[in-house]
Amino acid sequence: MTTILNNNDNNNSTVITLQRELARILQEITDNQSTPDVKIFKQLLDNLRENSDDESSANEHMSIFVRLLREKKAWADGLSVFLLNLIAQYRQTAVYTDMGILSDESFLSQFHLLLGQRILPPVPDDKELVTLFHLLFNKKNHEWIKLINERWWLELVLLLNPPVGTEKIVNQLKQNILKAIVILSHRISGVGLHADMLKVFPNPQSNQHTFIEINHEVREFIEHYESNHLVEDNHALPVEPADSSQIFVLTDQAEVILQNIRKRIHKTGITIRTTNMLVRLEQSIHRLELLLTLLSSDRNSQKKALVELIHTLYEGSYNRGSFKYLFSINTALLSRKVTENASKVGEHYISTDTKGYQKMYKKAAIGGLLIGFMASLKVLAGSLDVALFGVAFIYSMIYGLGFVLIHIVGGTVATKQPAMTADAIASTISETTGRKAGQMTKLAELVVDILRTQFIAIMGNISIAMPIALGISLFWYFVIGEPFTSIKKADHLLHDLNPFTSLAIFHAAIAGVYLYISGLIAGYYDNLAVHSRIGERLRAHPKLKSWVRPDRLERFSHFIESNLGAIMSNFLFGVFLGSTGTIGIILGLPLDIRHIAFSSANFIHGIFNMYANTGIVPEIGVILVSLFGVIVIGMINLLVSFSLALVTALRARNVKMFEWKYLFGLVSSHFFNQPSDFFIPRKEPMKYALIDNDGNVIYFDDKHEKHEKTEKPEPKSELSPAEKLAKVEKLSQSEIDEKKQAIKDKAVEKILEPNNHTNPKLPK
Template sequence: MLAILESIDQHTTGIEPLVALVDTLRPRRPGNTIRATANVRTLTQLLKGNPEHARQLRDYLIRLLETRRHASLYSEVGVLSNDGFFTELKRRIAYRMLPPAFGDEYLTDALDQVLYKRTDYCWISAVPAADWLALFDTVMTPRPGPNVMLPGLLEAIRTLSYRVAAVGLEPKLTNFHTEMEEFESPFIVQNREVVAYLDDYERMLAGADVMLDVRHLLVMLDQCESVIAKIRKKALVQGTTIALTYLLVTLNQSIERLRKLLYLVDVKSAQGGGHRAAALALALELIQAHGDKYTVRDLFADNIHLLARNVTENASRTGEHYIAENRREMAGMFLSSAGAGVVVGFMALCKLLFGTLRAAPLVEAFLFSMNYSLGFMLIHVLHFTVATKQPAMTASRIAAGLQSPDGRHIDLDSLAELINKVLRTQLTAVLGNIATALPTAWLIAWCWLQVTGHHLVSRDKAMHLLHDIDPIHTPALFYAAIAGVCLFLAGLISGYYDNQALYTRWGRRVAQLRGLNALLGRERTIRLGNYLENNLGSLMGNFWFGIMLGTMGTLGTLMGLPLDIRHVTFSAANFATALVGLDHNVSWQLVVKSVTGFLAIGVVNLVVSFGLALWVALRARRIPFEHGFLLVRALFRRLRKAPVDFFIGSKENK
């Protein structure tokens, strides 16, 4: 460290000595904060002990700063570009494989060369702020002349202001929030205020007696953020897109950075001394953003959580219909799920018949997929309920319940009540599905035998059906988990299409089709459009869920991977079909194992799909949840207090 300081003199201009000096501060392990702090303190003591070294280092750093452009560092690092999500994604992927070339013109390139490890932020941020400020005070002693950082800060403020104005006039925003077309846009007004503020600042630097007042500018930035909040709130009702989400994130980041830079250049804050801590905080933010500027994960984290929030919000609203409040609604849920069980019984029959065709793998996958897809869509149209479709919807509703109005406290008793309603509603739906799927499949197989004179399935096929739901000697539960993942994905797909139907105004678009109006009439076309807008997500979710179920086995065969699905209702129907195929000559042990198998399959279906959906819903809302033990205790308390109501609900809605 001392040798590096001694090598710096008035002729040193390259970046290499600074790179070497930072290398001496960097610990071998990023998490070794004690060593990093000791290194910073050692450097501070060396400079205090030799003021000449401190002066040479200060002059060297100022020469580096004077020969490089600063504005891009303050206005671009940590702020998304205006290129759009997919362009930015492509750029980051390309630069991860082959980083851009360094130059000597921009301060950003110097940061790339000095802090070339992504882990640098870990040890730099771990060093106490007091030690960094002490090092800064030792090196950057008061020196006559202009502030070398100030021109770059002012230029960055101007750049960010123009960027906010440009993004704020994007048609994706103005068309979505039409109020900006009726009144003067705050994004334009803030730019005028920034230009006026910078003009006054330049006159002040030139010696004119100017009173700088940034308060009105900050008010305009508040109004810009208010418009962004209104657009996001409206997007929860009308839907959103990745492009719109990207613009909102870009605006928020630009305005936030603009506020920080205005605080740093404000004369009053500089006199108060708060700018030193603010400058250090901004420096740490830039270092962290610099280390992550080519990471794809952060790009998705900044954007997709907003889109996921809209997707899960739509699923949450749908989930309201999957929660029974009292015994009357529980009975309605049982009847609804019982209707679905009847349809599933016939779907199981079609699948068995398609399997006897011995078609080519892709043709068979298509037939299976259409059987599942059209069957599930028919169940939805008839207002029936498939139990395993509930978790992906109700998990979003629970996540919404976790988000308290104040954002800090969670009412565990109310949450326990909601989860109790979800559990008993899903249990009722599973029992309703099984209660009719079993006898329907048995009746179909028995009628087939009476009409045709031979069984629907052979004895070998019947044993194969029972073997498929064996939870011990086959990967049936693993396949059930795969089906749970498919259910979770179907829930996301439902939310996505609900979001798209709202954002693109499907109802109006369908109502405007002249050919359809001529065929169905105006009123029927309008009703069709409204139905599609309100149910597109559910229909498409069911369709793609059927595709996933129908192709999973074929995909596993083609790829040589253990991929297949097990669904509780179909497993129960296959069990009934196998009983008839074996003329009911089965041991009680096999019956117990089979019944245990399809019940266990149902549990895995529900747990996997519900767990994944709840995890995504919590991430989308950015809700940390650390009350699992207290929540379980609250549920057991409700069970002990009213065990009957816990499982079948109260007589009236509480």
């Protein structure tokens, strides 16, 4: 009890001290409002931010500050004039047009610039408002502004209304905003009319008109505003409000165009450069709308826009020199590129029902068959006496060509996370519709199905790869007459699987990263095939047309167009696996890879050849530890590759980090309540995402969506077929047969409807 009283006394003392200090600073600001000193304002911010590390204390401090301004209007007016005079000392336009908007420079250019600034910091320009932001808002207090409830910001903005007599300086501020509006409108037009953008417009002729007209409407708005709102001696006359509605109509049209571009990306493809332009265009349009709202006659909208602008500029100031932000924004662009593109690879990695589950096992079994031979071939290649480059090349070709062959014959490799998986994940998170909690629940269900599909893919690989490896070792021992490997090599194979005495876990994580990267590569090349129209260009190639028959050229071009992503990702994935060990030797680093499918084959080779060389069966402890190592390697492969793919998809949909705990809780709860769902297909498949039984992503289509909205369910009062027949029992037999046939025909038609997702049974 004494402790509680002491804490309350301390809190009251802190509050009283803060009130006194804030009152002193506000009085000093009021006394010096005509000659503002930035150091005084920094003292004010430092006192508000001191001991405000959590949401409760930050809001308490802000409430004290707002109450002081509310109780003494002179302080509020003094602070308002102080800030106006302080801002007027700086050049402001660049803050409105650049801060918080994506740069048009490439990643490497921005990286080199930041690196140079870290080594030799630039001389701050004391005339730029950006410099003031950097001085006032440092990295130590980055989270402070986010902790404060929006209510306090809105009330603060209302209290800081410019008093009478400040019209001239307010007009100067508005002039800078108008200049920024003009610059943004020209940038929007420039990006919107760029050649790369015109290529992806749904309707180039009409769409480009929107971006041409924006400049015209902005010019008219600026002329009207300057002649009616920035004249100091007409405040007594009624002023006609500046109408920016037509500009908003055009910006809305531009946003619709951007949405349509994104909907069509899986058909048209897109480049990283164009993706960058789309993001920059969206940000510029939003900033233009904010600045226009600041000049509107609606006071409430003005205040809300000002609060949002302050938050945006604050974030832009903090992120301006951040390597973390640079990598974050560029990986977000990559996330958008991968998840917005419809992967057209033939491999599908999500099963929702028993049929898909069985199909995945068959494909994984085919992969396991070839992996058994690939693993054995790699063991033999390890005994060749060649240079390091030769080792890397041979291993890379074994892996790369083997994986491509697996894909061509319809097999799959366990734990692969292609772009389709990330895209299916992203399809459950809508940016515009649905509640976040419901979306996260759908996502959790999708995670369960992906993990189950990966489980059966692993089982399909190892259940075939292990017997194949055993058969090869037996053939070598009994037919050729010598062990497949030496005792030293066999011991090395088993040692590499030991999670306690080797770097198996670390090496498995490296393989997981490569699995993830291969998914990105698949997305990139699938996008390239669509965007560059690879199939059409092959069909129109003059040399190929003269060398190959038209029907074969058609099949070949279609195959390349549909499978370019899968072929390149599999081949490069193999190159990564095959060359990592050699790169590790060259660099003197413990780099290598472990993949569960190959590790299972190596496990069999190691165990059998230990016996073949010594005549003694390895100890049960060695067998169990090695087998445990294979399981751990598979778990790490899956965890790393899947987690990275999930991060990529969620980053593209702006899912915040605090929601990860919620998602993890949902998946964990499902595991404890229904663990069988992670290993065995559900009785009823979940309809959580736009994917079919084969794992194909079904993308939104306007006609399809419209049809679904207009399609009306049958009335509940409608009689069933049996009831209808009961009513016609008094009819003749021929009439009854006629009615039965009509009911059958109707049922068949319903089944054949393109948008029918049920599976009604035909009446008997």
